Amino acid sequence: MVKKIGYTLLGILLVYASVAFAIKAGIGVLPVDAAITTIADVIGMKVGTFSMLFHGSFFVGQIVMEGRRFRKTEFLQILYITLGGSVLNFFLYTVLKNVAFTFYPVRLIVCVLAFLISAFGCTMVLETHLMRTPMEGCIQMIAERIGTTMGKLRQKIDIVLVLVSVVLTLIFGTEWTLREGTIIAALIFGPAMDFWKKNVFSKWKL
Secondary structure, three states, X not given: OHHHHHHHHHHHHHHHHHHHHHHHHOOOOOHHHHHHHHHHHHHOOOXXXXXXXXXXXXXXXXXXXXXXXXXXXXXXXXXXXXXXXXXXXXXXXXXXXXXXXXXXXXXXXXXXHHHHHHHHHHHHHHHOOXXXXXXXXXXXXXXXXXXXXXXXXXXXXXXXXXXXXXXXXXXXXXXXXXXXXXXXXXXXXXXXXXXXXXXXHOOOOO
């Protein structure tokens, strides 16, 4: 259990630190990160802090749907939420505060590496089988209840998040978080998770 918790913490660190680098690269992030970043900018809140509220809502949703069947180990998602948001704030507003990626090829490289590392960290968290991730866990539950697949429901939610980001950006004039990097993420994030699972975590038992 201690080993699994350790790998989970490392995975969370990798996921949220890489998100900070992707945001700082400034050429687009995943739809969920784009929505979180845009909304946080609009309401004047730190990105990591709003991330805690955003993912926390999915955690609460799981508890409401499962009630007494909610596993005690799933309360570790609170650690995922709070540590993840804190890591994101630390890297975005302290470590990378005075860092500016201005040369486009560098921005592109940073962005791609961030997505690959984030996929690695996310796969690590999932492969410990210690807990669900807040958003994906909640979406899976809803999908089962309405008779669809998690992939299809997640796709619909991503579309909504994209629309929210676009509308808020147009209304409030915030920086665009949906760019070419978003397309790159859509193309490589899922396959990268499959790659890490097959070539690393199938041999490296967590």
